[in-house]
Amino acid sequence: MTTQATFDLIFRNALLRSSAAPVDIGVKDGRIAAIAPKLACEAAEVDVDGLLALPGFVDTHIHLDKACLLGRCGHDHGSVSEAIRAVAGMKKDFTIEDVYARGARVLEHAIVNGTTRMRTHVEIDPRIGLRGFEAVKALKRDYAWAIDLELCVFPQEGLTNDPGAEELLIQALREGGEVIGGCPYMDTDPNAHLARIFDLAEEFDIDVDLHLDFDLDPSWWHLDEVCRQTERRSYGGRVAIGHATKLSALPPERMKAATAQLARSGVAVTVLPATDLYLMGREATHNAPRGLTLAHKLAGDGVLCSVATNNVLNPFTPFGDASLLRMANFYANVAHASVRDFDTCLDLVTGLPARLMNLADYGIEVGNPADLIVLDTKDNRFAIAELPDVLMGFKRGRQTFARPRPTLFKS
Numbered sequence: 001m002t003t004q005a006t007f008d009l010i011f012r013n014a015l016l017r018s019s020a021a022p023v024d025i026g027v028k029d030g031r032i033a034a035i036a037p038k039l040a041c042e043a044a045e046v047d048v049d050g051l052l053a054l055p056g057f058v059d060t061h062i063h064l065d066k067a068c069l070l071g072r073c074g075h076d077h078g079s080v081s082e083a084i085r086a087v088a089g090m091k092k093d094f095t096i097e098d099v100y101a102r103g104a105r106v107l108e109h110a111i112v113n114g115t116t117r118m119r120t121h122v123e124i125d126p127r128i129g130l131r132g133f134e135a136v137k138a139l140k141r142d143y144a145w146a147i148d149l150e151l152c153v154f155p156q157e158g159l160t161n162d163p164g165a166e167e168l169l170i171q172a173l174r175e176g177g178e179v180i181g182g183c184p185y186m187d188t189d190p191n192a193h194l195a196r197i198f199d200l201a202e203e204f205d206i207d208v209d210l211h212l213d214f215d216l217d218p219s220w221w222h223l224d225e226v227c228r229q230t231e232r233r234s235y236g237g238r239v240a241i242g243h244a245t246k247l248s249a250l251p252p253e254r255m256k257a258a259t260a261q262l263a264r265s266g267v268a269v270t271v272l273p274a275t276d277l278y279l280m281g282r283e284a285t286h287n288a289p290r291g292l293t294l295a296h297k298l299a300g301d302g303v304l305c306s307v308a309t310n311n312v313l314n315p316f317t318p319f320g321d322a323s324l325l326r327m328a329n330f331y332a333n334v335a336h337a338s339v340r341d342f343d344t345c346l347d348l349v350t351g352l353p354a355r356l357m358n359l360a361d362y363g364i365e366v367g368n369p370a371d372l373i374v375l376d377t378k379d380n381r382f383a384i385a386e387l388p389d390v391l392m393g394f395k396r397g398r399q400t401f402a403r404p405r406p407t408l409f410k411s
């Protein structure tokens with residue numbers, strides 16, 4: 001008589017963020033079946049050797065469709081409108097194959113840098129039609145072995161001012177769009193833009209993730225309208241705003257009020273440090289303002305926040321390898337995070353974005369998918385500071401990559 005093995009795989013001696021000592025993690029049918037010291041098992045084993053295991057990074061905001069454009073466009077962009085114009089001029093020539101190849105390059109970077117869940121924002125408008133969307137749908141299917149990709153479709157060039165955009169957006173929502181985005185500051189009628197996006201969100205019963213603003217003038221903004229729509233439609237917990245750079249320019253009293261407003265209405269904030277720092281404040285001759293909203297402070301005051309990638313190697317951000325650990329380190333540096341904030345900075349690319357995306361099954365917990373990455377550190381407090389290599393990754397218990405530890409040739 002054969003007895004059924006309790007586990008298919010055991011991770012031996014994995015250090016968790018919350019654990020004082022390494023533990024074993026038993027996997028059965030792609031899910032975590034047990035977490036305990038010294039699990040007995042006759043199945044395959046992976047020796048984690050006391051290194052830090054995380055459930056993978058969660059990227060809430062990345063543009064796969066317009067990534068990797070350096071070399072095709074001019075290289076002297078300075079503002080967000082110049083970057084938008086540069087890409088708008090190119091995208092009529094994007095083919096499905098081209099978007100797929102550029103997106104695949106970024107996805108593969110993201111996978112080997114430890115991202116296991118990702119929301120990509122996909123431009124839908126008459127210039128690109130649904131070609132970008134078709135390409136990312138294919139990427140979602142072809143890379144499902146390593147990463148769960150969620151598709152947020154949005155009208156980058158505006159909605160009420162861009163004839164044909166709404167019909168295409170609706171078609172994308174019928175054909176696999178999972179979240180709806182928006183860009184009110186690109187519209188001649190930002191409030192009508194927001195109202196329409198929220199109408200469609202309700203109609204399709206999906207979450208909203210907006211590009212909110214991109215300047216440092218707090219004398220006008222769309223934040224009040226976003227919160228108002230969210231509350232009116234009981235959409236708290238289902239709405240996120242990206243960039244939100246105006247928040248960085250608020251004096252303390254107004255910031256306090258805005259923080260309370262965001263927390264009360266259940267609107268989450270995604271900060272995109274690479275793009276915000278690259279495009280903001282360029283017109284200044286000295287003492288340049290940076291336009292970076294402080295996500296760790298907002299998170300401490302009860303606003304759901306994430307830090308994400310946004311753009312990679314394009315006119316919005318001519319840098320990037322889609323590493324969220326590096327992004328969190330970068331954020332912590334420029335946002336004046338103190339050592340006591342480092343834990344929150346790691347939360348900003350793991351558990352908090354998982355909540356923002358309403359992922360019910362994220363985390364190294366019994367019952368969840370065995371999504372796990374191993375970082376080359378035995379210290380579960382300072383991964384952000386130390387920037388360890390991500391040595392291996394697993395998706396639903398299956399290994400997705402391995403990276404060798406460096407060898408030193410000491411003399």
Ligand SMILES: Nc1ccnc(=O)[nH]1
Pocket residue numbers: 063080084156183211214275310311316
């Ligand atoms: N509207 C935008 C602002 C910043 N980055 C983008 O990709 N799009």
